[in-house]
Amino acid sequence: NAGVTQTPKFRILKIGQSMTLQCTQDMNHNYMYWYRQDPGMGLKLIYYSVGAGITDKGEVPNGYNVSRSTTEDFPLRLELAAPSQTSVYFCASWVTGLSSYEQYFGPGTRLTVT
Amino acid sequence: AQSVTQLDSHVSVSEGTPVLLRCNYSSSYSPSLFWYVQHPNKGLQLLLKYTSAATLVKGINGFEAEFKKSETSFHLTKPSAHMSDAAEYFCVVSVYTGTASKLTFGTGTRLQVTL
Structure with missing residues (x-):
């Protein structure tokens, strides 16, 4: 299993541009999550999904959109990028039935908006 | 609601x-x-986890934690x-609310290891 994969690894955007961060998992996990990590901080939840077609907001959803058309993929869309969205973005997944509630993380996407 | 407080933002120890x-x-x-560890410009690696079994939990690389x-x-x-332990460490609490498993992260502790 590749686990959770994210693309791209790095990206520089200009203010006002849009982009989609890709996240794929091959573990058949029903739950998927997007987090952002600002410098010197822990991770904050942006959006999550409990299965295909079902998404919900996390702690910091403004400026982002998500969709979940398949179990494997959970893309994060940034519309009208702003400098405040400069961050490292992590995708994670989890499956119900795992007693530990451990989430599996991707390697992250480092995004700079200038 | 859940929260995590990491009491030290920075810890410095000597090797050994x-x-x-x-x-x-x-x-x-x-x-x-x-507990997760993050080396510079890297992703998150799980060190250890507590899930209501034994209160003393052993993890990778000689780390352990006690749930009190x-x-x-x-x-x-x-x-x-x-020296290789120098990294950022995050304490994380997870709760399954019946709707989803949600993680709350602490703000991290930077561990510095000196010779």
Whole structure:
């Protein structure tokens, strides 16, 4: 299993541009999550999904959109990028039935908006 | 609601000396607790996890943590620090609300290891 994969690894955007961060998992996990990590901080939840077609907001959803058309993929869309969205973005997944509630993380996407 | 407080933003130890990274939590439910490590410009690696089994949890690379419900603490320890342990450490609480498993991260403790 590749686990959770994210693309791209790095990206520089200009203010006002849009982009989609890709996240794929091959573990058949029903739950998927997007987090952002600002410098010197822990991770904050942006959006999550409990299965295909079902998404919900996390702690910091403004400026982002998500969709979940398949179990494997959970893309994060940034519309009208702003400098405040400069961050490292992590995708994670989890499956119900795992007693530990451990989430599996991707390697992250480092995004700079200038 | 749940929260995590990492009591030290920065800890510096000499190589070969013990490591103690402190974490307190609050949760309305029975929590699962984790420690993750993040090396510079890297992703998150799970060190260890507590899931209501043994209160003393052993993880990778010689780390362990003890869950103390009465003190709402989950401190991370290692008997002897190694240079490769220098990294950012996050204490995390997880709660399954019946709708989703949600993680709450502490703000992190940067561990510096000196010769």
